[in-house]
Amino acid sequence: MSKSYENLPGASGKAKFFRPSRYEAAEIFSGRPPKLVFEDETFDLDNISARGAGCISRKRQDDNPYAAPGSKGVLRLTQSGRELFLGAARKARHMAGPGGISAGFELEENNFDLDWLIRENASILARVDKTRAEAPQPSTEYKTFCADASAFIGGYLQRIQQFVAPIEPTIGENERNEIARDLANSAEAEWLDILQEGNALTAAIHADKQQRIGYKTYTERTVTQMLLAGPGWARCLFKPAGYPGDYKIMNYGYEQKPEGERVAEKFLHLLGMIASRAIITRMEMVATLIADHALRQTDSGKRELSITSVGCGPARELEDLLEATPDNVTWRVTLVDQEPAALDYAFDRVAGLKDRDRISLTGLNISFREMLRPTPENAAFANNDVIYSSGFVDYLNPLLAQRFVKRLYDFVRPGGKVIVGNVNNRATGMIWPLEYITDWSLYFRNEDEMRAMAREIPGAIVSVVPDPMDAVYFLVVEKPVA
Structure with a gap:
C-alpha cells in the first residue's frame, strides 16, 4: 500500500541538512585518485562529492604556511601531470594532526562531474602506464622463472578451455567444484615447488627497495595477470575493504573451497588457497599455544x-x-578489530558453537592508535592470562612493533603471556605470493627480528616458535610471576 505525500517521512537531526553523496576517492578512482592542488598547496584526495572534496597532506609546509580556512583560490585536480579539473574554490576547513594536514574544499561555482572524472582518470592511468619510465628490471633468472610460472598456469587454463569449457553449460555447481579440485590436486606438487622458488628469489632482493619495486612490477604484469580470474587473488590485489587481510580473505584461506562461477575461476582460486595454507596452521598454532598455557594453569x-x-x-x-x-575450563574473551563486519562475523560464529556457554564474549571496535593510548576502553585488556595477535604486527614497522608488544605485555598478569604471529622471510613462507603477486605488503621477519620486538621488555621470558609449515613465527613473551 503506497503512502500519501503528507505521510512520507523526511530526515531527522543533522541529516535534515542535505549534502550531496560523498565517495571514498581510492574506491571510485581504482586506487589511484588524482591529486588536489589549491593555489600552491598539494594534497592527496581522500573523498569527493559533486560540490567539494576532502584531502590529506602528509608533508608540513612550515616555511610556506598553508592558507587559512575561508581562503578562496583556484582548485585543480591532476593525474600524472595532466589536468582533470580547474575551478574556483574555498578552503572550508584545515586541521593539523600527528599524521599531517587534513583539509576540505567547497567549489564556488562549478560542480565536479564525477562520472567524467572517473572515466578520464582511468584513461590517463591506462595511457601513462604504457609510456612512463620503466621500473628497474629484475634479473634474467627471475624473468625466466615468471615465464615458467605463467606457462604452468596457462597450461592448465588451456586444458580447461579445450576439454572442460565445451561441457560446462551441461554440468552443475557440484560437478564444476569437483573438476576444479581434481585439477588443483594434480597441480599442487609442482605449484608448491614454484611457490618456494619464488619465495627464495624474492627474499634475496627484498631488502633493496628499488629492486623490490622492479620485481613487483614485473610480477604483476606477468604472473598476476594469469591468476586474477580467481576470486581470492582478485580480492587480495584490489582490496575492496580498503586494506589487505580483511576477514573475508581470511575465511577464504580457512575454508579452502572453490569460489567463482566457471571451472577456470575455481581452479585459479584453489591455487591461491594452496599458497595460503599457512593461514590455517597459524590459527591452529596460536590455539595450541593458548591451550597449552591454559592446561598448565x-x-x-x-x-x-x-x-x-x-x-x-x-x-x-x-x-x-x-x-x-x-x-x-571457561573463557572470558575480548575480540578487538577495526572492522565492524569482522566482529559481527566472529560473534555470529561463536553463537553457533556447541560449547558456546563456555565463552563470555566482549567486542571492541577500536583502532591501533587507540590501543596505544591510555583510554578507559583499554581497561578491558588488564590482567589477561593471554593477549595474542596472529596477523597484525606484520603491518608495523620495527619501532611500532616494539611499542605494540610492550603495550600488550603491560596488560597481562604475572604468569601470563603475549603471543604474536608474524609471517617469516623463508622459502617455506609466503613472501612471493603475498608481496609480489598481490601487492600485500608486510614485514616478513626472521627469528632475530622477532626477538627484537621484545627487546625493550626487561625480565621477560622470550621464545620464538615456528608453525608446522615454517611459514609463520610466533613470538611468545611470558611475564614472570613476582
Missing part, C-alpha cells in the same frame, strides 16, 4: 581464563581452543 586449580585477540578477524581459533581444553 588448570593444573594449579584455575578454571576460568581471560584472553584478548587483537586484530581478531573471524576469530576461528576459538573453536580449536574449546576442543583442546576440558569442558570445565
